[in-house]
Amino acid sequence: MCLFTSNVFVHGFIAVTTSSGRNPHLQISRSSQKQQQQRIYSTSVNNDREENDSTTTPSTATTIKTIESLKSELINLGASYDRGYGATSRSFAKADSIISKLEQNNPEQNAIRGIDGNGDGGDTEDNKDSSPLAGSWRMIWTTAADVLTLNANPFTTVGAIYQVFNPPSVTNIIDLLPPFQTLLGSERGSLLRAKVQTRAYSPKQQEGNNNNINKNKIGLDFESISLEPVELFGNDVGFLPPLGFDLPRTPFEGFFDVIFLDENLLIIKQNAPGGLFVLTKVDNFDP
DSSP states (O other): OOOOOOOOOOOOHHHHHHHHSSOHHHHHHOOHHHHHHHHHHHHHHHHHHHHHHHOOHHHHHHHHHHHHHHHHHHHHHHHHHHGGOOHHHHHHHHHHHHHHHHTTTTOOEEEEEEETTTSSOOOHHHHHHOOOOOEEEEEEEOOOOHGGGGGOOOOOOOEEEEEEEEEEEEEEEEEEEEHHHHHHGGGGGGGEEEEEEEEOHHHHHHHOTTTTOOOOEEEEEEEEEEEEEEEEETTTTTTTOOOOEEOOOSSSOEEEEEEESSSEEEEEEESSSSSSSEEEEESOOOO
8 A cells, every 4th residue: 555665874984093093903094995985975876866766756755644644534533433423513524624635645546447246247256356345344434324323223323334345246234232232241242233235336337338437436236135133142143044135126326436445445425315434444344
């Protein structure tokens, strides 16, 4: 993600005694001094040439530093305000400002590549690796009203939320916990996992051409919803069958725009019901 160029500094040290120096082993002749000075100068020139040949210019290094600073600020904001569930109007405005600046420096301009699998809906390993979105992402901030209202339910509270890309499959995972979970402690915890299964496609798949295609726009077809019991009062209940149903086909077109994407941060904007999502890359989505 970040490219850093290390500069090599060479320091020369020359020990010189007085003309009447008493230790002949520390005396260096003028010719030796001149040779050492020439070597130091030559080394300095070579270092300067290496710096000039570097692909990381000062302006690029400044941009990278700025992006990393904005990312850290956004992650800290999400941690301080529980991913947006406890956010104030000022914190939402601050997050929007940070996201706007990151959007202007989005390093990914072709997020749709590899999103269709192998072109016929397959799930080969090569296609998963070719998609920059592939992998598991955990939500750290959102402004989406449909997600923020989940915490208004008196019967459950919201745990971790993931978006898992396994092109062309995209799974939204929401962990639901009882509101009294903290009173029971981790040893007697309960967890219900909701999964919304979708299939991603690129706009060109529908439009049939590559003209004026937004390559950071991802289409979504909603396929099914399921509820999977994972844990009940500290007991593993993963053996219980999930409760789920397929979603009927509707004329509604779901999609989102990738407004920032690098190796460990993803920011998307959904079309309806609207809202922003900020997610960080994680190794897995294990509960």
